[in-house]
Amino acid sequence: NADMAVYEAKTAGRATYHFYDGEMGKRFARNVRIETRLRQALQNDVLELHFQPKVDLLSERCVGMEALLRWNDEELGAVSPAEFVPIAEHTGIILALGDWVFEQAFRHILEWQEQGVQVPPIAINCSAAQLRRPDFLSKLLALLDQYKVDPSLLEIEVTESILIKDAEGCAELLRQISRLGIKLAIDDFGTGYSSLSYLKDLPFDYVKIDQVFIRDIIEDKNHAILTKAIIGLSHDLNLKVIAEGITNIEQLIYLQEFGCDIGQGYFFSKALGANSMSSDPMIVALNEQDDSID
Ligand code: C2E
Ligand code: MG
Ligand code: MG
Ligand code: MG
Numbered sequence: 001n002a003d004m005a006v007y008e009a010k011t012a013g014r015a016t017y018h019f020y021d022g023e024m025g026k027r028f029a030r031n032v033r034i035e036t037r038l039r040q041a042l043q044n045d046v047l048e049l050h051f052q053p054k055v056d057l058l059s060e061r062c063v064g065m066e067a068l069l070r071w072n073d074e075e076l077g078a079v080s081p082a083e084f085v086p087i088a089e090h091t092g093i094i095l096a097l098g099d100w101v102f103e104q105a106f107r108h109i110l111e112w113q114e115q116g117v118q119v120p121p122i123a124i125n126c127s128a129a130q131l132r133r134p135d136f137l138s139k140l141l142a143l144l145d146q147y148k149v150d151p152s153l154l155e156i157e158v159t160e161s162i163l164i165k166d167a168e169g170c171a172e173l174l175r176q177i178s179r180l181g182i183k184l185a186i187d188d189f190g191t192g193y194s195s196l197s198y199l200k201d202l203p204f205d206y207v208k209i210d211q212v213f214i215r216d217i218i219e220d221k222n223h224a225i226l227t228k229a230i231i232g233l234s235h236d237l238n239l240k241v242i243a244e245g246i247t248n249i250e251q252l253i254y255l256q257e258f259g260c261d262i263g264q265g266y267f268f269s270k271a272l273g274a275n276s277m278s279s280d281p282m283i284v285a286l287n288e289q290d291d292s293i294d
Contacts, residue, residue, distance in 0.1 A: 031087055033076065034076065034079060034083065034084050034087050035087055035091050035093070037073050037075060037076055037079075038071070038084055038087065038088060038093055038097075039093060041071055041073060042093070042096055042097060042100060046071070046072070046073075046074075047069060047070070047071050047097075047100065048069075048070045048071070048072075048273070048274075049067045049068065049069060049070070049101065049104050049105060049108065049274065050067075050068050050069075050070045050271035050272055050273055050274070051065035051066065051067055051068070051108075051122070051271055051272050051274065051277065052065060052066045052068055052264060052269060052270065052271035052272070053065055053264070053268055053269045053272075053280075053282045053283075054066065054120075054123070054242060054262050054263070054264050055262065055263050055264065055268045055282075056261070056262055057243075057252070057255060057256050057260055057261060057262060057263050058256075058261075061282075061285065061286065062120055062282040062283060062285065062286050063120060063121070063262060064120045064121040064122070064123060064155065064262075065120055065121075065122050065123070066122075066123040066125070066157070066264065066271070067101065067104075067105050067108075067122055067123065067124050067125070068081065068125070068271045069081040069084075069085070069097075069101065070271070071084060085097075085127070088127075089127055089128075089129060092129075094127050094129050094130060095129060095130065095133065098126065098127060098129075098130040099139070101124060101125075102124060102139070102140070102143060103143065105122055105124050105154075106143050106146075106147040106149055107147070108122075108274050108277075109122060109147070109149050109153060110147050110148075110149065111274075112274075112277050112278070115277075115278055117277055117278050117283060117287065118283070118286050118287040119153060119277075120153075120283075120286060121152065121153050121154065121155050121183065122153060122154060122155065123154075123155035123156070123157050123185060124154065124155070124156055124157065125157045125158075125187065126156050126157065126158050127158075127159075128158070128159075128161070128162045128165065128166060131158065131162065131166075131170055131173060132166070132169065132170075136173065137173060137176055137177070140177070140180075140182075141180075144180070150181075151180045151181035151182045152181050152182075152183075154182045154183070155182065155183040155184070155185055155205075155206070156177060156182060156183075156184055156185070157184075157185045157186075157187040157208065158170075158184070158185070158186065158187060159186075159187045159188045159192075160186055160187065160188055160189050160190075160191065160192035161192050163186070163192070163198045163199075163202070167198060167202070170202075171201070171202060174202055174203055174204075175203050177203075178203035178205075183205040183206065184202075184203060184204045184205055184206070185204065185205065185206035185207070185208055185242065186199065186204050186206070186207050186208065187208045188208065188210040188244075189207045189208055189209050189210060189230065190209055190210045190212070190213055190226065190230060191210045191212065196230070196233045196234065196237060199234075199237055199239060200237055204239060205239065205240060206239060206240050206241070206242050206262075207230065207234045207239050207240070207241050207242070208241075208242040208243075208244055208264075209227055209230055209231075209241060209242070209243050209244060209260075210244060210245075211244045211245025211265075213226060213227045213230075214227070214243050214244060214245045214246055214251055214255070214265070215245060215247075217251050217254050217255070218250050218251065218254065224254065227243075227254075227255070227258060227260075228258045231258050231259055231260050232259075235259065240261040240262060241259075241260050241261050241262070242260075242261065242262040242263070242264060243255050243260050243262070243263045243264070243265075244264050244265065245264070245265045245266075246263045246264065246265030246266075246267045246268065247265050247266050247267050248267055249267065251265075251267070252267060268282075269282060
């Protein structure tokens with residue numbers, strides 16, 4: 001195998017020699033492997049959705065869950081969506097994968113409701129390629145109709161990069177989604193090159209500040225200043241702010257002080273399997289709260 005790589009590199013010419021010999025070659029091989037196994041995983045239905053709670057920072061109650069893909073491959077072991085989602089995006093698998101995620105999310109909501117669980121809004125991550133499909137809206141409408149899920153139980157998260165590449169193209173679709181009563185969040189905010197002024201004309205409800213800002217909000221004064229500014233500006237634009245990646249109480253206290261609305265992170269909970277929905281303390285608390293109101 002190594003001989004083959006050297007042979008190929010030599011025949012490809014000197015300039016490319018190092019590409020075949022080192023990390024890049026391994027990276028490439030793994031990506032191809034992930035692509036193959038991912039197609040298989042979709043076909044064999046071995047992917048899963050897990051759900052990470054979102055917590056209201058004033059009441060500290062669960063106000064939603066984010067659906068996150070989980071894949072434990074027979075051969076590759078656990079592969080993170082941070083690794084395989086970009087590959088799915090490059091190879092076009094994201095369309096089938098996205099369809100699977102939407103269908104699963106609807107199915108889980110229906111199942112939980114049948115179990116008597118008080119289901120909080122479920123946020124689904126959506127890649128740009130999915131939103132660019134001409135049939136995105138009709139597929140969504142078909143699912144709403146088939147599963148009889150209340151649109152107010154759904155949120156869609158799209159990353160900030162979509163605003164830069166595709167703001168015009170997406171605006172009308174986003175408005176149509178919003179008109180259905182589905183909430184929209186801009187994900188990983190602060191890492192791209194967009195500005196909050198983009199958001200002014202688009203029907204977003206939430207801004208999710210990227211974890212990199214939260215991670216060293218204590219140590220890095222600039223990140224604290226930026227976080228505070230994003231929260232202030234978002235509020236001026238009538239957007240609620242979600243902080244991602246809260247891992248300790250010090251970060252939480254900062255964010256509460258800055259007026260951040262909602263938080264997510266290992267400090268509260270990791271993403272949970274669908275089955276733990278009826279037993280997880282946060283969801284149980286949500287149900288008890290609603291019972292006491294009735
Ligand atoms: P994201 O949407 O920004 O999701 C947040 C990521 O941060 C998740 O990683 C979550 O597990 C992780 N996280 C949450 N709290 C903490 C924390 O306190 N500390 C740290 N270090 N991490 C935390 P995950 O599940 O690996 O997903 C990575 C990315 O993959 C997601 O980022 C999203 O962009 C993408 N992704 C996941 N599921 C889907 C999906 O169903 N569809 C699409 N299109 N993309 C997805
Ligand atoms: Mg997200
Ligand atoms: Mg994010
Ligand atoms: Mg992310």
